[in-house]
Amino acid sequence: MTTALGPTTFDTLLESARTGALGPDPAGRRIAVAFTTRQAVRHDGRGTGYRNEVLSLRLGEAVGSCAVEPGALPDSAIDDCVGADVARLLHHPLLPVRVAALDAYLMHVTPHTPAHGARPAGLPAGTSLEKSRARARVVAELLDVPAGSRVLVVGVVNSLLEALRGRGLDPVPCDFKGGVTEWGDPVVTDALAAAEHCDALLVSGMTLGNGTFEPLRRHALRHGKPLVMFAQTGSAILPRFLGHGVTAVCAEPYPFFWLDGGPGTVHRYGGPAPEGTR
Missing domain, CATH: 3.30.390.100 (Enolase-like; domain 1)
Incomplete structure (x- = not known):
């Protein structure tokens, strides 16, 4: 951008x-x-x-x-x-x-257009789960890390955890609410403490609204770790941090994928070239 x-x-x-x-x-x-x-x-x-x-x-x-x-x-x-x-x-x-x-x-x-650095990715029409998985694949592809890497996932989305495991990565789910995931994995509640033991961070834009984004951005910047944001919150804000701790963003402005069964679009900023068209 x-x-x-x-x-x-x-x-x-x-x-x-x-x-x-x-x-x-x-x-x-x-x-x-x-x-x-x-x-x-x-x-x-x-x-x-x-x-x-x-x-x-x-x-x-x-x-x-x-x-x-x-x-x-x-x-x-x-x-x-x-x-x-x-x-x-x-x-x-x-x-x-x-x-x-x-x-x-x-x-x-600065709307999400190629002139401002956005690369559109189409989401096909489908059920709520099909669209969730399609969005998760786009997000996961923005992580440029080798198989076996441990990835902190802040904001638990089961489809994202599933997509990361499909790429041979080891997700560490994190959310204020704690609990367990769909598959019984424990959900950690202290993102910064967990980040110390992870190779990359995959973080919800919701962290902007609860005040936890800045500490995670500083951690990634200080340690040179990839930080990918999946952003329904702040989709136009977070691309501004590319090169300032954020390595890639999946920007998803309103209306979000879960509101409509028809085709949709998310916008990629930064990260590696996509593995294939959607």
Whole structure:
């Protein structure tokens, strides 16, 4: 991605957007629509399920998003966002609102196009599980590590664990909620502690919204480890960190694969050349 400034932290990128250094004055751009998407899923053939909740903000043709823990976002956040100028939301007290606002602004300024470094990957139509597995294959291909490598997976997605094992990699699932995976593997809860014993990191964009992205980015940068982001949250934000600790991004703007059974598209930034077309 072509970027005028080289951000080193999420906060410096946020400040650059606030001052208009990344595009038009955010005070002159207003959010037309603010909404949340709540989802519960249990794929056919899977014994466990999960829930998602996402805040999304519409700015012109762009939609920026930030996932939150279900029930964590107050209803007042929607009222705060709709009709507000982006500059005000970039200073909002709630981090997920700041993330969604920055994502919408950057999507407006630098949409996912080849001119901005995006390489589209098509997801075929199918069931929720088929589309989940197709997305997982695209994400897993962005990891340029040898077979046998230990990969920390922050944000447990069973299809990603399955795809990594299919490539001969050893995933270490991590999530605040802990517990076990579909196959009974223990889920660690301390990402930084687990990262010390892993060769690469595969991390959900949701870490932007809960404040855990920066420590993981710094760890990867300090130790020279590959860090691949799969981003429904912050899909337009995270490509800005390529070369600053992030090695590749699978960017997936709204609407996400789990909302529609038809064909879709995700966007790859960085990483090796794809193993084949989808």
